[in-house]
Amino acid sequence: MLLRNLKAPDGVFIDLLVEDGKIVAIGLVGTLAASDEEIDCGGRLVFPGFVDAHAHIDKTLLGLGWYRNEVGPSLQDMFDNERNLRMERAIDFHQQSATVARRMIAAGTTATRTFVDIDTDIGLKGFEGVLRTREDLARGLSIQIVAFPQSGMLVRPGTVELLEEALEQGAEVIGGLDPSAVDRDPKGHLDTIFGLAEKYDRDIDIHLHEPGELGAFDLEEIVERTKRLGFQGRVVISHAFCLGTIDDAYFGRLVELLLENDIAIMSHGPSGPRVPPPVKQLRNAGVRMCTGNDGIRDSWGPLNMPDMLLRTFLLAYRNNFRRDEDIQVALDIATYGGAQVIGDAEYGLEPGNRADLVVLDGENQLEAIFERPERWLVMKGGNVVARDGACLV
Ligand SMILES: [Zn+2]
Incomplete structure (x- = not known):
């Protein structure tokens, strides 16, 4: 053609x-x-093609009628709210993930890395639904699946075994989540995640919402394991809000560690009051970056849209970009940056x-x-x- x-x-x-x-x-x-x-x-x-390198297509409420969101302010409120919602409404994970995937295709997204919740309530139902969608829509969208312990891992015995099953059945990436704040056991959480990555030879993508010194502590723990296990180039830290709130000297040290161990950062230009990692400084230093829409029309992101041009706008807006060359960086992150992070060599x-x-x-x-x-x-x-x-x- x-x-x-x-x-x-x-x-x-x-x-x-x-x-x-x-x-x-x-x-x-x-x-x-x-x-x-x-x-x-x-x-x-x-x-x-646009690359949505951080999505949660199993969670969307698109097409189900408006969900009245009355979630509380804390992270724990959001976890609980979502689990309750899933109990109240029988979510068809196949149908929901296909609905949002089609919207992504319509908006020009040709590849996505999507986190899929795995916990002891729903087991692998979400994962199986997204697997079906991946097959159904392979012609239009490459879907890379992250096995993700959204509700915690060590605090919910049985979760690790389910994550292993998902990795055996084709999840390409192992996900982690706030090692200190959720499992309250950074060593246990990270040793388990890196252990699974090593056992199944999979990349790692960790949600790190933890702010300031706590987040920075866990970031250093991630760096230490990346180095020890030779996982350079295979680890992404998503959100990394800590990088936006620590002092300049500490920021500089952490950037050096990220570079030495070739760890990528995902930022989606979050709404306040959370301070995002400074995209320009990270990129100028040479840190690999990607972005994504995160939860799309779900209980976490009721207004998030499946449109990477809008995400590019938000990433640029939240970073206060004015100059063309800066806004261009946001677009580069939404295209080439994402493709590089998810390992697409033919992009x-x-x-x-x-x-x-x-x-x-x-x-x-x-x-x-x-x-x-x-x-x-x-x-x-x-x-x-x-x-x-x-x-x-
Ligand atoms: Zn996320």
Whole structure:
């Protein structure tokens, strides 16, 4: 298939040839030979597919009617609220994850890393539902699954065994959560997570909401194990709010540790009063970063949308970015940064890469972040999987 007359990120008008699911040639507009199958893109902008590197597609309430959220302020309130909600409403994890995955595809997301709750109440039901969605929608969206002990692990005996089952059945990543605040046993929690990662040869992605010195302590514990087990390049710390609240000298030391051990940071530009990790300083130092929509229309994120252009906007907004080059960094994190963190080696708008791309109206990329127009065309692995804002898979 030949996509004619696209505006490349640098503003040059190009043609782009796709064969066998890959981008095989890019030339100035009008320079590539005609093809049996052509789409005139009318000078619209082309982006590489968006990468939502931190989602929770098992939790969404999209399509279930408005959920009246009366959750309390603490993290524990949020855990309890969600578990109660799951008891009250029988959530069909397959249907719910498919609903939000289709919305992601319609908005140009072509790959996601999604955390899936595993606990002793629901067992592997959420995981099995997301596994089915991964199969059903593989044509439109790559779904990488993190086995995630959202309700705690050591405080709920039986959880570790369930996590192991999920890893045996195809979860690509082992997740962890606030080792001190939730399990109240940082050594036990992290030794278990890293032990599972080593046993099953899986990457690690840890939610670290803990603020200030406590979060920084656990971050150092994560670093220490990453180094000891040779897991450099395989660990992500999600949220890492501690990096936004410690003093400059300590921040500098932690950044050095992150770099030495090639640990990536996920930030989604959280709402206040939490202070996000400073994206610009981390990126300038060379720390790998990704972003994602986190909980989408669920009891945690009732207003979060499945749209990575909106997430890019929020990440830039929360970091007080004004200069084009800074906002561009936020977009880079939502595309190339995410692809790198989830281990997609065939990603990008260059010949040889898989044809995952998004076409939409706009003067340039930054204007598109501001306007967030309907996605005119989304291509995944060379297949058109969304047109005019509607998912086709
Ligand atoms: Zn999360």
